[in-house]
Amino acid sequence: MTTAEHPEREPADAGYSDAEIRRALEQADVEAGDQTGDYAAGMRHARLIIEEALLG
Numbered sequence: 743m744t745t746a747e748h749p750e751r752e753p754a755d756a757g758y759s760d761a762e763i764r765r766a767l768e769q770a771d772v773e774a775g776d777q778t779g780d781y782a783a784g785m786r787h788a789r790l791i792i793e794e795a796l797l798g
Contacts, residue, residue: 770792
């Protein structure tokens, strides 16, 4: 169900280029750099999982 609070998400293969994915991953690195400790580590770990899933 799609609502303003919960818009329907695009499928995983929504046609994003590798460059667009890499830019998003770089932004995640920047955001993680603004954090500390376990929170930053969790962000970096999530980024690695996403990178492997989308880029191999």
